[in-house]
Amino acid sequence: MTTVSAERLAQVFVEVADTMIDEFDLIDFLHMLTDRTSTLVDAAAVGLLLADQRGQLEFLAASDENTKLLELFQVQNSEGPCLDAFRTGTPVVNADLAEAAGRWPRFAPRATAAGFRSVHAFPLRLRSQVIGALNVFGSQPGPSLDDADVPIVQALADIAAIGLLQERAIRRGELLTEQLQGALNSRIVIEQAKGVIAQARGVSVDEAFTLIRDYSRAGNHRISNVARAILTDPAQLSELVNP
Numbered sequence: 001m002t003t004v005s006a007e008r009l010a011q012v013f014v015e016v017a018d019t020m021i022d023e024f025d026l027i028d029f030l031h032m033l034t035d036r037t038s039t040l041v042d043a044a045a046v047g048l049l050l051a052d053q054r055g056q057l058e059f060l061a062a063s064d065e066n067t068k069l070l071e072l073f074q075v076q077n078s079e080g081p082c083l084d085a086f087r088t089g090t091p092v093v094n095a096d097l098a099e100a101a102g103r104w105p106r107f108a109p110r111a112t113a114a115g116f117r118s119v120h121a122f123p124l125r126l127r128s129q130v131i132g133a134l135n136v137f138g139s140q141p142g143p144s145l146d147d148a149d150v151p152i153v154q155a156l157a158d159i160a161a162i163g164l165l166q167e168r169a170i171r172r173g174e175l176l177t178e179q180l181q182g183a184l185n186s187r188i189v190i191e192q193a194k195g196v197i198a199q200a201r202g203v204s205v206d207e208a209f210t211l212i213r214d215y216s217r218a219g220n221h222r223i224s225n226v227a228r229a230i231l232t233d234p235a236q237l238s239e240l241v242n243p
Contacts, residue, residue, distance in 0.1 A: 008040065009040070009152065013156075013159070015032070015036065025216070025222050025223055025224075026164075026183045026186075027060075027061070027183060027186055027187065027190065027223050027224060028213065028216070028217075028222075028223050029160075029163070030048055030050075030060050030061035030160070030183075031061045031209075031213070033048065033061070033134075033156065033160050034046040034047065034048050034061050034062055034063045034134075035063055036156075037063075037134065037136065037153060037156055038063045038136075040152070040153075040156075041136065041145060041149050041152070041153060043063075043136045043137060043138060044115070044116060044137045044138055044139035045062065045063050045064055045066070045067040045116070045137045046062065046063045046067070046134065046135065046136050046137070047059070047061070047062040047063070047067045047068065047070065047071040047082070047134075047135040047137075048060050048061045048062065048071075048124075048132065048133075048134050048135070048160075049071060049074075049075065049082050049086070049132050049133050049135070050124070050131060050132035050164075050183070051086070051130075051131050051132055052184060056075075057075050057082065057083065057086055057132065057133070058075065058184055059071045059072050059075060059187075060132075060183060060184070060187060064206050065204070065205050065206050066114060067135075067137065070110065070111060070114055070116075070137075071135065073106075073107070073110055074107055074135075077106045077107060079104050079105075079106055079107050080104055080107040080111075080121075080135075081095060081104070081107075081119050081120065081121035081133075081135060082121045082133035082134075082135050083133075084121060085121035085122060085123045085133040086123060086130055086132065086133045088123075089123050089125055089128070089130045090123065091120065091121060091122045091123065091150065091153075091154055092119070092120055092121040093120050093145060093150055094118060094120060094145055095118060095119050095120065096117070096118055096141065097111050097112045097116055097117055097118060097119055098112065098117065098141065100119075111137070115139060116137040116138065116139060117138055117139055117140055117141045118137070118138035118140070118141065119135065119136070119137050119138070120135070120136040120137075120138075120145055120150075120153070121133050121134065121135050121136070122134045122136070122153050122154050122156075122157040123157065124157045124158070124160050124161040124164070125157070125158060125161050126158065126161045126162055126165055129161075129165070130161075131161055131164060131165065132160075132161070133157075134153070134156070134157045134160070136153060186223075186224035186227070189224060189227045189228055189231065190209070190212070190223060190224060190227040192227070192231055193208075193212060193226070193227035193228075193230040193231055194208045194209050194212065194227075195208075196230055196231065196234070196241070197211055197212060197230065197240065197241065200241050201241075211240060212226055212227060212230070212240070215237070215240050226240075
């Protein structure tokens with residue numbers, strides 16, 4: 001169980017709001033959301049799925065690499081808490097994975113094997129429109145979210161939905177589905193660049209992504225642009241590619 005301080009909560013909401021500017025980086029925004037949600041409620045891990053132009057959930061961000069694999073497994077098997085939250089538009093709260101095999105026969109054993117004991121899922125929604133879901137994993141048995149924390153995490157998910165819908169679809173006059181597809185395409189490039197950096201620097205893929213993101217922020221570049229440069233012309237980024 002967690003207790004979120006008012007000061008920390010205010011900091012997170014301000015940081016989320018600050019990303020909703022003219023040139024905000026969608027991939028960085030989603031990763032920031034998973035990171036901050038994880039630290040805010042002391043979660044073991046957090047993952048985020050968004051719907052593509054067909055209404056199918058796709059992995060977009062996670063607080064670590066292991067969670068990414070679990071989220072991909074959830075999507076590939078069309079089963080799990082994020083799917084439930086997305087389909088119903090209501091959160092899944094404090095689900096005990098040890099007792100969830102009947103509900104999610106493939107996902108629950110996989111999540112337990114990954115070291116998780118509880119899971120929550122919150123729809124990214126604006127009124128009746130649901131565009132994705134946020135997964136929050138706990139490593140301890142029993143309820144890992146306090147009753148007061150549930151509306152806080154849902155509020156973060158709702159803010160993310162509002163930011164995506166308004167900033168990219170409404171204010172700029174772009175179709176949300178096209179923007180999400182662009183993000184999915186960028187993720188593929190970023191995954192490839194993470195592998196290049198991980199191999200070149202002898203670090204994990206999580207550490208490789210941190211290096212790419214830090215470099216992008218320091219130079220005020222989009223993560224996707226830096227990732228493409230790593231793949232197409234690594235000599236330009238020798239300080240990042242070479243140890």
